[in-house]
Amino acid sequence: MFDSYSSTVVMFVNGKKVVLEDVQPEVTLLTFLRSIGLTGSKLGCGEGGCGACTVMLSHVDESGSIVHRAVNACLAPLASADSCAVTTVEGIGSTATGMHPVQERFSKFHGSQCGFCTPGIVMAMYTFLRNNPRPTARECEDAMDGNLCRCTGTWCGCMHAHEATRCVCVCVCVCVCVCVYCVLCVRCCCCGVCLLL
Numbered sequence: 001m002f003d004s005y006s007s008t009v010v011m012f013v014n015g016k017k018v019v020l021e022d023v024q025p026e027v028t029l030l031t032f033l034r035s036i037g038l039t040g041s042k043l044g045c046g047e048g049g050c051g052a053c054t055v056m057l058s059h060v061d062e063s064g065s066i067v068h069r070a071v072n073a074c075l076a077p078l079a080s081a082d083s084c085a086v087t088t089v090e091g092i093g094s095t096a097t098g099m100h101p102v103q104e105r106f107s108k109f110h111g112s113q114c115g116f117c118t119p120g121i122v123m124a125m126y127t128f129l130r131n132n133p134r135p136t137a138r139e140c141e142d143a144m145d146g147n148l149c150r151c152t153g154t155w156c157g158c159m160h161a162h163e164a165t166r167c168v169c170v171c172v173c174v175c176v177c178v179c180v181y182c183v184l185c186v187r188c189c190c191c192g193v194c195l196l197l
């Protein structure tokens, strides 16, 4: 068994093959992704609670079927991505290359405020739809239970998955409050970042 041990990791990141030698067991997938410039995945809690680091990990199981999983990259060891395909928020679309429908809906329906949690939410929803392209609204809501948004703490995530169009329309009740320190800014979102400026 140990004859086959290897510290080399081979994986695909957003469709590009990556070969890594001497991967250390304590290095997380999130640390690696951010080190190569894929900073869309965020480090929030670092302990699997907020979902800001969510990426999609895909592999082929014993039956030959492709399995997609939304994983917390802050907890996943880099070595666990061996023989897998990793898809980050940069891999599904951008303003430069064209947004994925999930990203587009978040943008058009004002689904984020500071945006810190948004990549993780997008990837959780993207992975969910890859596995379940015709979900109910309740299933969409349940799929979001591992992702927290600090700005829209009252985030009444009304998510309607339109079965006919197979797209996700995200309608969020955005609470725009005025910062008590400076009434010039009307985009204070309660996350506290503006208070540090």
Ligand code: FES
Binding pocket: 042, 043, 044, 045, 046, 047, 048, 049, 050, 051, 052, 053, 054, 072, 073, 074, 075
């Ligand atoms: S950073 Fe919060 S779950 Fe990974």
Ligand code: FES
Binding pocket: 112, 113, 114, 115, 116, 117, 118, 148, 149, 150, 151, 152, 189, 191
């Ligand atoms: S928009 Fe979710 S944490 Fe700011």
